[in-house]
Amino acid sequence: MNAPIIGLVGHGVTGSRVAAHLVAEGLRVAVYDPAPSVGVRSSLVRVDDAADLSQCDVVVLCHPTPHRALAERLLSDGTAVVSLGDDLTDLRAMLAMQGTAERHDAALVVGAGMSPGLSGLLAASLAEQVHTLDELHVALHGTAGPACARQHHDALGDAALGWHDGEWIEVPGGSGRDLVWFPEPIGAHDCYRAALGDPLLLHRSFPQAGRISARVSATRRDRLTARLPMLTPPHPTGDLGSVRVEARGANERGERVTVIAGAAGPTADLAAAVCAATALQVVQVGLPAGVFALGCRALDALDVLHHATRLGVHVQQFTGVARPTSW
């Protein structure tokens, strides 16, 4: 039996790492990228049109957002899609494609990167450690490729989304400063609210959580220039990053408990490992038709997290006494 074929759109900093993981797992990978920023290896098949990838078992979208139009086209051909995109507007549009996915009997997994993505997997892991889950708070630090850096820059200048006591709230990006301790070697960074997709996807996966927020680390210069074009070019290969998820709830006796998990490493490596693990899960286990986020029940989050750790994600848990923050 032939190995499944995975299509990959976008062979940049993160996409090239996803391809390397998939090839190492013995899968065949077809790549569409008219201007790859990272050299395409000879073990990959290059195609001239993204539409050619509709013959693949799964197509992974790693190009700069928006992903909605291409995802819809591939879903219409009955091809499963995994999207790495983290743009809030794009995520909203893709979540609205449930009908399209069901009509064409195909699955779409959105936000399969570091945050959203790994954040959802960690939240699923933490949710198993509390009897009742009340709150989820995500913080992230670092960027993968240049497109990711631009996305974070824009997010800091837009209205941030949060789920607060049963309703969506929008607060100005760059507000809500909080000092967050990320896993080593990242350490402490001031984090602020931004237009991040985590609350949107986490609410879908964990509707029982009454409060969900997401923050991103930023400097004073980042906040000051958030509404302007980027003044300095982003790092071409990304930098070290981290994601930290805090879950609050109660144990069986009704006592308040807070559990915290995170991961740190090169941001592109973390995102690529999660994205590749998700694509592997879709190919090997399969998914019913519909739109899914990492952390939901249909996509076995702990299994995907296990695969991600096998691909290089080091999951860490905070073992001290968690102190209350202003969240």
Add this chain to the structure above:
Amino acid sequence: MVVAAPWLVGEFTGLGTLRTMKMLRRAIVALSMAGAIFATLRMRGKGGVPPQVGGWREVDVPPR
């Protein structure tokens, strides 16, 4: 006898002095307000306290 230039006298007497004082007062008020706003913004974020006990430890995620 030294006679001050008319423009110089104008600065320190009558309307000129009033204008200077008003400008100085406005500058002080503007600086105070900027300081108060900055202090409010600085104070509103609660920051945090470094963890005193424990720390991060790597955990295994077993297969399902």
